[in-house]
Amino acid sequence: MDFWSRLIAGTSLSPSTPSKAAFNDPAKRLARFRREYSQLLQEWRHVTNLSKDLDTADTIRACLRNINKFLSDESRLPSPHPCLSFSAQNQIYVSAAKIATVSYNEDIIREAITLFSTLIESEEEDFIENDAFSQSLMNLLARITGANSIRLNSETEVDVIELAFGIAAKIRLQPEILPAWFTTGDVSSDDENKGHHERFTGKTSKEDFPLFYLLVDYIHHEGRIGDFARTGLLYIIESASVSMPLEQWLVESDLATLMATGLGALYSQLSRKLVIDYPEDSFPLILAMSDFKHPRATADIVSSTSTDFQGHMDTFLSHLVFWQDVLDHCKSVEVRQTLLEHFQVIFLQQLLYPSLLESSDADGGSSVAVLTYLRRVLESVEHPDMIHLILNYLLALPDTTMLESVASTKSLASEARKRKSMNLATMGTQQSTPDLFNLVDLIIGSLRSKSVQTVTVTLQLLSVILRRHHRYAVSTLLRTTRVVTDGPQKLIGAHQMELAYILDLANDIGVQEGFDEIYDGHIKDATNLLECHPCSHQLIVPVGISKPSGKLPTIPGTPQDVHSHTLRPDDPILKTLLSLLSTFFTNSVETNLALTEALIDLAICGYMNVEGWLLPDPSKYTYPTPPQQPPPSKPVKPGSQEATELSQIQTLREARRRPNLPTAATPALLLTLRALVAQTSSYRSAIPRFDDLLHSRRLAFKLDAESPSLPTPRRTDARGARKSSDSDRSSSPPAQRRTPPPSTSRTRRLGASAAIDSLASRIFPELASRSSSPLARGRTSREQKRSGHATPNRERVVSNSPLRASETAGAVSMLDEDGAAWEAMGNASQSAAYAHIDRGILTRRVGMAKIVVGEAGGRRVVDTEIIAPSTPAGSTAGDGEGDEEGSVVTARTDETGTETGTDREEEVVERMVSVSHVLTNIVVLQEFILELAALVQVRAAMFGEVKFT
Numbered sequence: 001m002d003f004w005s006r007l008i009a010g011t012s013l014s015p016s017t018p019s020k021a022a023f024n025d026p027a028k029r030l031a032r033f034r035r036e037y038s039q040l041l042q043e044w045r046h047v048t049n050l051s052k053d054l055d056t057a058d059t060i061r062a063c064l065r066n067i068n069k070f071l072s073d074e075s076r077l078p079s080p081h082p083c084l085s086f087s088a089q090n091q092i093y094v095s096a097a098k099i100a101t102v103s104y105n106e107d108i109i110r111e112a113i114t115l116f117s118t119l120i121e122s123e124e125e126d127f128i129e130n131d132a133f134s135q136s137l138m139n140l141l142a143r144i145t146g147a148n149s150i151r152l153n154s155e156t157e158v159d160v161i162e163l164a165f166g167i168a169a170k171i172r173l174q175p176e177i178l179p180a181w182f183t184t185g186d187v188s189s190d191d192e193n194k195g196h197h198e199r200f201t202g203k204t205s206k207e208d209f210p211l212f213y214l215l216v217d218y219i220h221h222e223g224r225i226g227d228f229a230r231t232g233l234l235y236i237i238e239s240a241s242v243s244m245p246l247e248q249w250l251v252e253s254d255l256a257t258l259m260a261t262g263l264g265a266l267y268s269q270l271s272r273k274l275v276i277d278y279p280e281d282s283f284p285l286i287l288a289m290s291d292f293k294h295p296r297a298t299a300d301i302v303s304s305t306s307t308d309f310q311g312h313m314d315t316f317l318s319h320l321v322f323w324q325d326v327l328d329h330c331k332s333v334e335v336r337q338t339l340l341e342h343f344q345v346i347f348l349q350q351l352l353y354p355s356l357l358e359s360s361d362a363d364g365g366s367s368v369a370v371l372t373y374l375r376r377v378l379e380s381v382e383h384p385d386m387i388h389l390i391l392n393y394l395l396a397l398p399d400t401t402m403l404e405s406v407a408s409t410k411s412l413a414s415e416a417r418k419r420k421s422m423n424l425a426t427m428g429t430q431q432s433t434p435d436l437f438n439l440v441d442l443i444i445g446s447l448r449s450k451s452v453q454t455v456t457v458t459l460q461l462l463s464v465i466l467r468r469h470h471r472y473a474v475s476t477l478l479r480t481t482r483v484v485t486d487g488p489q490k491l492i493g494a495h496q497m498e499l500a501y502i503l504d505l506a507n508d509i510g511v512q513e514g515f516d517e518i519y520d521g522h523i524k525d526a527t528n529l530l531e532c533h534p535c536s537h538q539l540i541v542p543v544g545i546s547k548p549s550g551k552l553p554t555i556p557g558t559p560q561d562v563h564s565h566t567l568r569p570d571d572p573i574l575k576t577l578l579s580l581l582s583t584f585f586t587n588s589v590e591t592n593l594a595l596t597e598a599l600i601d602l603a604i605c606g607y608m609n610v611e612g613w614l615l616p617d618p619s620k621y622t623y624p625t626p627p628q629q630p631p632p633s634k635p636v637k638p639g640s641q642e643a644t645e646l647s648q649i650q651t652l653r654e655a656r657r658r659p660n661l662p663t664a665a666t667p668a669l670l671l672t673l674r675a676l677v678a679q680t681s682s683y684r685s686a687i688p689r690f691d692d693l694l695h696s697r698r699l700a701f702k703l704d705a706e707s708p709s710l711p712t713p714r715r716t717d718a719r720g721a722r723k724s725s726d727s728d729r730s731s732s733p734p735a736q737r738r739t740p741p742p743s744t745s746r747t748r749r750l751g752a753s754a755a756i757d758s759l760a761s762r763i764f765p766e767l768a769s770r771s772s773s774p775l776a777r778g779r780t781s782r783e784q785k786r787s788g789h790a791t792p793n794r795e796r797v798v799s800n801s802p803l804r805a806s807e808t809a810g811a812v813s814m815l816d817e818d819g820a821a822w823e824a825m826g827n828a829s830q831s832a833a834y835a836h837i838d839r840g841i842l843t844r845r846v847g848m849a850k851i852v853v854g855e856a857g858g859r860r861v862v863d864t865e866i867i868a869p870s871t872p873a874g875s876t877a878g879d880g881e882g883d884e885e886g887s888v889v890t891a892r893t894d895e896t897g898t899e900t901g902t903d904r905e906e907e908v909v910e911r912m913v914s915v916s917h918v919l920t921n922i923v924v925l926q927e928f929i930l931e932l933a934a935l936v937q938v939r940a941a942m943f944g945e946v947k948f949t
Contacts (some may be wrong), residue, residue, distance in 0.1 A: 100113075222315065356370050482564065846914075
């Protein structure tokens with residue numbers, strides 16, 4: 001019955017023991033605590049070699065555990081706390097630290113660490129301010145983490161650094177306890193007689209502040225231990241602002257040297273040669289539907305998907321972020337300036353710039369590596385002083401940082417920093433400087449490289465500088481001219497004409513379904529880009545509201561505020577970008593994505609005047625003679641209100657007139673886009689089922705955007721089924737930088753295999769309905785007239801070819817192969833037959849002549865050429881290196897797209913690509929043109945670039 005009664009009552013089955021009551025009694029609790037401590041001392045004093053006596057070690061560990069339990073439980077009870085008082089009076093932590101030091105037993109060490117943590121957390125008896133307590137703890141930590149100690153497991157190391165972090169946090173909150181953990185020796189008379197360099201190098205030692213150096217030793221670790229170490233170090237550096245001795249000690253210590261050399265060591269671990277690849281599980285669909293080839297990784301050339309490389313890169317970038325955190329938390333001007341000077345001399349001058357200077361395309365990827373690393377650095381760095389040092393040095397701007405004191409008082413810390421600056425200046429003079437070859441030269445040279453990956457990563461670096469650090473690019477990367485205007489110069493009619501011109505370019509490529517939704521997405525993207533640009537803050541803030549000043553560098557020599565400017569016609573960056581744009585269809589998709597992003601970033605600054613290089617100069621417009629307005633039905637008295645209203649109406653009517661755009665006044669960028677659109681018309685004439693294939697390509701991207709979790713289908717090339725698992729691919733696909741249509745996001749991955757395999761629009765023509773947009777409907781009839789039947793007429797393909805006989809043979813062979821496929825698959829489904837034909841079309845190799853713009857008969861004409869293959873379907877095609885023979889289809893068009901005959905021969909570009917590759921680039925081009933139109937429209941509204949009267 002006793003069992004059941006206790007069970008029902010919820011009480012213990014065993015009789016109550018007197019231990020709990022005894023523990024609640026302070027006197028009895030203290031007696032038991034003293035017995036445990038006495039046993040601990042007795043066991044320790046009677047052992048000769050604790051590290052080899054396992055039985056005694058277990059007993060000591062049990063005693064320490066019991067002591068920790070007593071202290072922990074007592075801290076949760078109301079006062080008095082006799083055990084804590086006894087611990088303070090008898091300094092039990094001194095004995096615990098000595099026992100743990102000589103034990104070489106990790107369990108005992110861990111219990112000793114727990115004892116110190118418990119005493120600190122109790123916040124009684126002022127343990128944290130006691131010199132003996134701090135000395136015992138730091139001796140213990142120095143011994144167990146030193147070179148001759150046992151190897152601690154990760155959990156114990158985390159406990160050690162977490163304890164150090166807790167002390168640093170208390171120092172930050174209670175600066176008065178700093179003297180217990182930090183001491184400095186007086187400078188002797190001998191030290192005063194030493195030279196600057198000798199006195200500096202021997203000034204500080206680890207014994208002055210062992211807690212600081214313990215944290216420094218672990219700041220490069222990953223995980224919790226590294227987080228505790230870095231955060232604890234930040235707290236100590238922040239405390240220097242309230243302690244002059246600590247500030248001077250930090251300036252004279254090797255903190256800046258250790259941090260700069262540590263960052264340099266992590267940078268040196270990165271591979272010297274790199275190729276950009278993409279992982280198999282996140283291979284972007286936009287590359288799967290192009291001629292992308294996996295680069296080869298060797299023992300010297302590392303792939304960007306390598307696990308080791310990504311680990312090294314993440315570690316380097318995390319330490320770079322730690323540098324920013326240190327500068328943000330450092331309130332001392334002298335300490336911050338010392339850190340920045342070491343960052344410039346040790347990292348920038350001795351590591352980063354030499355790696356840029358020594359990079360080359362000839363050695364197989366070093367240019368790709370250093371340009372990628374610099375881009376990642378500029379993407380990660382947000383502290384204005386670090387940004388200024390990096391770009392100021394690499395762009396060879398005037399150097400005003402070294403040896404220039406920013407402190408107005410001559411404190412001891414300031415004198416110490418000056419001594420270090422002199423030593424650093426001596427080191428810096430021994431290194432090469434970017435006066436003769438700087439980042440501008442490297443970017444321009446790399447953009448002209450024959451390496452596709454070098455060009456791509458250079459475009460990405462250019463975009464980062466233009467988008468995030470535009471003020472440094474205005475007078476260095478870009479050749480600009482200051483624009484001084486009094487308000488907008490463009491009338492609303494001219495703006496509408498320009499917008500219609502750009503939208504017509506996109507619509508001439510092909511009508512898109514859901515055009516309104518697609519364009520609305522581009523409007524939102526353009527709005528976000530313009531609002532987030534650092535130069536836009538001063539322009540978009542409403543009148544009457546204080547404008548944000550932003551976080552500006554504190555170092556002298558920072559570029560001044562950006563003023564209204566525009567690109568000069570001879571700007572080498574713009575000319576190089578236009579040269580790349582002229583070969584858009586045969587460029588790699590990665591290059592085109594980076595190229596279009598760079599062009600957009602070139603125009604998103606609110607202070608950048610786009611008239612003259614992106615849009616026509618309004619001063620060069622010619623307006624048609626306005627029609628004669630009928631006189632008013634009744635006379636209007638001059639000066640009356642009615643006369644004023646009529647005058648205003650007439651002014652508004654004149655402002656809405658659309659001007660004529662002379663060919664000579666059209667910017668080169670728009671001319672190049674017009675030439676590419678004309679090239680698209682030539683492809684439409686030469687490639688069977690062009691419109692259906694282009695529509696299917698858009699549908700594939702649309703399904704990919706709506707179904708991001710589906711696997712990417714494997715792609716095939718002219719040699720048959722190509723395996724897509726040749727190697728790993730990079731974790732940052734280009735689809736993250738520039739998005740295929742029709743979504744507003746720039747991040748697209750993976751694909752919908754149904755979009756490629758079934759291509760439902762080929763089987764069900766009703767799915768290929770046009771958009772309900774008025775703009776799209778207006779082009780439908782012209783599109784149908786231009787394209788005609790899905791398979792173009794044979795005579796149209798070769799009507800303008802200078803090599804008529806050869807081209808006719810190639811075209812006849814192409815169409816005969818399609819007919820043979822239908823006969824061979826007589827019993828197959830219509831879907832399979834279309835798929836067979838389309839595979840043959842998509843794998844054909846085509847080319848593109850260099851775009852040449854000239855005058856003929858008073859009209860601007862564009863010469864384009866397409867290389868159509870003469871190889872039969874199913875045979876092995878070339879690899880795109882221009883080594884196969886083919887017929888040349890030449891189409892000559894004027895600005896309106898009207899074809900004109902010509903017999904002039906053009907030099908054909910050697911690079912040849914598949915039809916599938918061309919279709920993907922056409923989709924990218926169309927989206928880029930729509931993005932330009934959206935950007936022009938949003939700029940006009942956001943920055944007030946249009947006048948209405």
